[in-house]
Amino acid sequence: MIDRDRFPVDPWRLIETRYSEDGVGETLFGVGNGYLGLRGNHIEGRGAHEHGTFVNGLHETWPIRHAEQAYGFAEVGQTIVNAPDAKVMRVYVDDEPISFDVADVREYRRTLDMKTGVLERIVVWETPSGKRVRMRDERIVSFEERHLAILRLEVVVENSDAPVTISCQLLNRQDGAGVYAGTPVEAKKGFDPRKAEKIAERVLQPAEHWQDGLRSALSYSVAASGMTVAVVADHIIETENEYTSRTLIEEDIAKNVFRVQAKAGVPISITKLVSYHTSRGVPPRELVDRCRRSLDRAMAEGVDEQFRRQAEWLAAFWERSDVRIGGQDAVQQATRWCLLQLAQASARADGTGVPAKGVSGSGYSGHYFWDTEIYVLPFLTYTSPQWARNALRARVHMLPAARRRAAQLNEAGALFPWRTINGEEASAYYAAGTAQYHINADVSFALGKYVRATGDEDFLRREGIDVAIETARLWATLGFWRSSHAVPGVGDPTETFHIHGVTGPDEYTTVVNDNLYTNVMARYNLRYAAKVVREAEEANGEEFALVRERTGLQPGEAEGWERAADAMFIPYSEALGIHPQDSLFLEREVWDLAHTPDEQRPLLLHFHPLVIYRFQVLKQADVVLALFLQGNHFTPEEKKADFDYYDPLTTGDSTLSAVVQSILAAEVGYQDLALEYFEQSLFVDLHDLHHNASDGVHVASAGGVWTALVCGFGGMRDWAGELSFDPRLPAGWPSLSFPLQWQGSALEVTVTEHELRVHVRSGEPVRFTVRDVEYVATTDADVVAPLADQGPLIAGRPTLRQFADARREDGTRLSASVPVITTAIPVIESQD
Secondary structure, X not given: OOOOOOXXXXXXXXXXXXXXXXXXXXXXXXXXXXXXXXXXXXXXXXXXXXXXXXXXXXXXXXXXXXXXXXXXXXXEEEEEEEOOEOOOEEEEEOOEEOOOOOOEEEEEEEEEXXXXXXXXXXXXXXXXXXXXXXXXXXXXXXOOOOOEEEEEEEEEEOOOOEEEEEEEEEEOOOOOOOOOOOOEOOOOOOOOOOOOOOOOOOOEEEEEEEEEOOEEEEEEEXXXXXOEEEEEEEEEEEEOOEEEEEEEEOOOEEEEEEEEEEOOOOOEEEEEEXXXXXXXOOOXXXXXXXXXXXXXXXXXXXHHHXXXXXXHHHHHHHHHHOOEEOOOHHHHHHHHHHHHHHHHHHOOOEOEOOOOOOOOOOHHHHOEOOHHHHHHHHHHHHHOHHHHHHHHHHHHHHHHHHHHHHHHOOOOOOOOOOOEOOOOOOOOOHHHOOOOOHHHHHHHHHHHHHHHHHOOHHHHHHHHHHHHHHHHHHHHHHOEEEEEOOEOOEOOOEEEEEOOOEOOOOOOOOOEOOOHHHHHXXXXXXXXXXXXXXXXXHHOHHHHHHHHHHHOOOOOHHHHHHHHHHOEOOXXXXXXXXXXXXXXXXXXXXXXXXXXXXXXXXXXXXXXXHHHHOEEOEOOOOHHHHHHHOHHHOOHHHHHHHHHHHHHHEOOOOOOHHHHHHHHHHHHOOHHXXXXXHHHHHOOOOOOOOOOHHHOOOHHHHHHHHHHHHHHHOOEEOHHHOOEXXXXXXXXXXXXXXXXXXXXXXXXXXXXXXXXXXXXXXXXXXXEEEOOEEEEEXXXXXXXXXXXXXXXXXXXXXXXXXXXXXXXXXXXXXXXXXXXXXXXXXXXXXXX
């Protein structure tokens, strides 16, 4: 659990009271805006897990070398590039640097203020000669000015005169060696597929670099991808002490060094304004000019104005986003940290995707996954719809590449890449990558949710409809029809639509037939596409003609999609009374997770995939996720039966799992278990529960925290565009309040033990239901809906014991076991 002496509870601030160079702190105290991210590295710029400065979409490519090549395998790998580091502002007193491993540190405090967006550090240390030095540094990455970061440093020698040197630097750590790269903190050894690839060759090819007064510039082109990047830093020094300045400029380093004859108690203040610009092909020189203009504007407006605007921007963000939990300060602090991470990952992505780690680290190589649509887009849609629109436009931009990918796999329409930066498939392992065709339905699902919640029909008509059409087309050719008789030879055959050779969200079960999640979501995709095509045709003949021209839509296509959706095969086991995860899932042996040693978790780091694939064991929620996203297609009894079966089989080895398990546990009645799963998600980074928070924030899990609060405990659903609530407030929580944007109106929802209150802050009246009772709230009249209880209550948690006597359709008994690990092949002696 979290060390509360080091990280005390504060509802609006993340505070650290002891110095550490561990990579988790670099992640927790990072600042970013969705375009630019600075890891929480200390300004001394020495020991670190990863000296990280990341720009969304700035990447390098390389040819993927498969041990055995096959047609259609991903060919070009992509990984995020570490942009030049501008965080370094090294302080020397009597020409000696502060080294925290040996320094006599008298005071240390680092604070991420979630109200202002400012990261602040205060350090007081004493030199061996007895000089007491106070340092205060702070930094922001501006939300208002997408390309701007500001770092401020104040140094005071409190009790003596002393020579003080401050070396402000720009460093190419991507390619630099020695002092440029910094001293890495020892990392955990061993293979981990969640980490970014390392490129041995030089990545950043030097271009224009110069210094002009206190301004320094570095620029580069990326060797293989052809992208370009420039960084320009300007400096302001304020002090009554005498000082001189010196400079150094080379291809991979720029220094602005200030030598100060400091008087006792007289402060030295240096402000460093930094601008980053990137492009897919604009010459570096032009990017340098853009950086200059960004800095000129910021300098003209003033540094204090930038900090004021940052606080003002965040005040508006919290007004429409803050989830308030009564009487739970530790939960409140962690919740706000998660919500801030969502802003830092997406606010100024501005049409690029939202990487799995945002711009907080290099984990997962800076790739975009389905995480965005299923776990992040709900938060954006209901709190900051413009950001959701921008994220969806990133998928629109990928359509040409997605069409090419579908054709390569012998399908019509488009197939979005499982993991990507530039729109091309970058997953080298197709079984748990390309085979996850469900990403098409996930994108279409997010599109439909956004349009329903916002009423943004303009986006749907002009761009979104193309996504709906092309994703539906893929299902129409990927699936196939099968006729069968309930009783052989009796009556008319029943036609069903099947989808084979796919992988669902659970990556411990791959390339299967009729994965339930995939089929359920594909059914939604097909129906939604048919609906929007029909509505577009009825609404505007001229605009619909443009749609047909863009997509080549043919008469009868939409009707074919509806027919396939209506006939979609949904697996169900009469013997067990559950929905099998796929057509053969129940034939596998059951993995006994309860008796699997902790040292063998997560399974993906200790067992070959083929071992895992032979068992009923889940990396993350699969059927249970379908029960949440398409819950109006399942009965309460089906949800409970499925949850009871799959929960004991789910490892939670993916950080995407616990939030979904929390929501369904709350819905079916396992209230204590729901809170347990919620807290696992809430603290996944703050407690480093998966031991890889050092690689960056788990952005999807942070998004899932919002969904668990609003949909799990707040009970919000919006199936078919109808807003409804059925709360499950945890015992011990006096209240839960959250704002929502719904079809142009701003709502405030508050849940207490005995009532649910809806207040319309602005906009038109809002119609909704609370446990099937209809209400209308207006700006003049709140709705207060009485609650008799917080839903059903079931003690404990599901276990495999309840299936001890269960049998499959063929009569065989279910039994659980753990794979035996052998270190040597046993010798079987002859029995002659």
